[in-house]
Amino acid sequence: MNGFPILSLMLLVPLLGAVACFMLEAKAARSVALLATLVDLALGVVLWTGFETGGAQWQFQESHAVFAGFSYALGIDGIALMLIALTVFLMPICILASWDSVQKRVGEYMAAFLFMETLMIGVFAAQDLLLFYIFFEAGLIPMYLIIGIWGGDNRIYASYKFFLYTLLGSVLMLIAMLWMIHDAGTTYIPTLMQYDFPAQAQTWLWLAFFASFAVKMPMWPVHTWLPDAHVQAPTAGSVILAGVLLKMGGYGFIRFSLPMFPDASAQLAWLVLGLSMVAVVYTSLVALVQSDMKKLIAYSSVAHMAIVTIGLFAFNVQGLEGSMMVMLSHGLVSGALFLCVGVIYDRLHTREIDRYGGLAINMPKYALFFMLFTMGSIGLPGTSGFVGEFLSLAGTYQISTTVTLVCTTGIILGAAYMLYLYRRVVFGEQKNSDAAAMPDLNVREWLMLGPIAAAVLWMGVYPESFLAPMRADIAALDARLASAKPKGDSQPTAPTEATRRTHAANAMEHHGDAEEGPTNEALEGGH
């Protein structure tokens, strides 16, 4: 806002930290990594507080023409702000999660994570199409190394699969981007978001972007890399993968596919909705029969991401807001669930559900946290999961009752597999003596899980904090999509006088929150 390049600084801090970690010994590298991520978290807080809700659509803009063919252009709107906040929030927790569990090649490990952080922030902050692509693709390299070097037994297969799968998805997007640049004559994303591509081309472009984002998301049937990558990655790698990397797919839809190709999005919405329906039911059933905790949570991620995609392709404000909330919530909750798995994995070195049991007896605090996140994953009111899923499904109901019906069963199945997991791990009798002897959470683990728990509750009780910065952007996107909006099959009854009044009151309230807040304060000041 005031010309201070805070986004560049947020990219630079972890990058410098990565270089430093690369050359440092294990102990120093850990501290440097934690420091760098905490500095970035502080900068993230500054960013959020400095973000003017209801102000200009793009804020904190920077642009330098240092490259040929594309420019170093950064800038964020409310959507990007939320995802950057999620990233910088999770990163220190990831470093803490790896504090003791990673003992070999610590410097390189921390460097890979910090480099990853730079790239993730870059993806959300980039305002140039090619810059976005570079950040988007570059993330493969550190993640490949994280899975391959510090992963589990079958890490090599998983790292290859992750890399090649996502690469194949993305390369076609590059060709589509080049065509767009050729046609529109610019690489600047805000301009492209307003540009009307020819309808015939839109379909092809949409499909090319879809190939990339569907793999990244991941959507059924191209989700198979995810369970492998999750299971083999170290705990912190899983957290980042589930917490932020998957969000890049959703961010891609909301930033590129929908605003740039609205007609094609409407035309092909059936594809997305169809795949999402299958994903919700199928992957939930698959999750139900898993014996590996990480795999179970990985499959639940696929199901949750399907709730995101149906909301995105509902073409209305509720759906879009719901999708964003599911993404944020899932970033926190699934990240926390992987941390919960990591906590007991560090003690017993197995992810087999059967090896545990009755942890509520010897690890009551752990059991409490685990329960909160389980509830968050199920979408219990009061936790973050509820807000997003409800909005998303309510939005979808307006365009397709069938899709909503099928996807709502996913919530029930979600409750089934999560509660079943929780029962087997935490309740029941202590059948293994080694599991029964595990100590409860230590201070470091408190520091990891505590903040996430607070954020989950905050988002569940007062989602307005998270919705407010995005409201104007979502409304703009909704307006952009208005002309292409498909006709829904739900038939709401004509409102009676009473309901209309309530609706109007609600609308007023929203309106007041979003835009007239300062006026109210001014009035109060006047008194």
Next chain:
Amino acid sequence: MDFSASLSLVAPEIVLSLGGLLLLLCAAWMGDRASRAISIASVIIIGAAAALTIPVLCGGAMGAGTLAFGGQMRVDAFAAFAKLLIYISGATCLMVAPRFFDRWGAMRAEYPVLVLFAVLGMGIMVSAGDLLTLYIGLEMNSLAAYVLAAFLRTDGRSAEAGLKYFVLGALASGILLYGMSLTYGFTGSTSFDVIRVALAGDISTGALIGLVFVLAGLAFKISAVPFHMWTPDVYEGSPTPVTMFFATAPKVAAMALTMRVALDAFGLQVDAWRQIVVFVSLASIVIGALGAIGQDNIKRLLAFSSINNVGFILVGLAAATPEGASAMLVYLAIYVAMSVGSFVAVLMLRDANGDYVESISDLAGLSRTKPLIAWCLLLIMLSLAGIPPLFGFWGKLVVFQAAVNAGMIAIAAVAIAASVIGAFYYLKVGKVMFFDEPVDKVTGDNDWAHWALLIVSTAFISPLGYLLTGWLSELADKAATALFLVA
């Protein structure tokens, strides 16, 4: 134009040839004792030639003022761009050679002289404006190269490489010559200008056959599929510094020559050769990638990698636009850096006895025994695969951008999808170095010259390279404009 003006235009070639002859005399008189001094002198001579070439490029020389000897040589910015890449490759190949040959006591004074003559020949190739100049340059380079391939006389593999290179190279020259004679027969001239004009309109079958044969001969020289079979064997058998030379300088020269012939001499028959180039390009990408998967020798792997990269460069040629030509030059510059880096890294892989390690499986766990080499090699491999943020991605990007802007979206899409196959084997090298348990095979030390070359080339292909994109594109655009202006 008078004779003295022509002579001043070809000053770099004069410096190279006189310097080469002088050093040949020195070599004859002083013998192998002086080989190191002659190497240094050769690098200086190449540097002098480069110094004479830089103003031509930066000034963006083009048009009638660049034609020497009645248009037989074209000393324009395009030639200068290619020449500078050739000079850089030649100089690096001289810098890493002495230590390699000393291992066998085979460092001979003729080596730098041969490199010098090869470089001279390539300089003539890229500035050729006439089929005869083209052929003289090509043969001058090739004859030196055949000897270089077989330079380790006591090593069977080296001798085999030299023989294979000679036989197949001679065959390629024959094909090329046949095509040239047909072209001459149907157009009545060997000058590119006259050929261009004579081929305007409908092309006769004879001239078409000539065109196909010329392109086939050139495809041999750039080792594009289906004329690539010699590459893995020659790359594997030749002494590593020579392999590095083959992977860089002759590739640049032959590619630039192909561009000049296709876009200038055959520039009005783009539709006649475009399908050939498209086929050769896609076939090179796919075969180069598939062939590399099974390789365990790193030099063979790099040979297939070079075939693969040639395929990508040719995508820019298929576009047949100034933008495509500029993109090819940018790609070539990045490709030279990546090849130099990868071969220097290979030269740094030595076991405790000082023998060179070439087997990929012996690199297991290199990231723990020699972390810096391993990281540099990993970055170079990912750059070759074209993964952002490494600079190799930029080369692919500009080439594809040119193709898309020329309306060749389907070809660009197929080529980029095939690049994922290539990513597999590059990742394999990374996997062996980083994920596997160390075998402690690579333990030898290295001198500062190798480190410096490795660090510089890695820095160039690292994301820092993007800071050079403005400058690189500007030079490449000048060169491409010069190429198309004559055309």
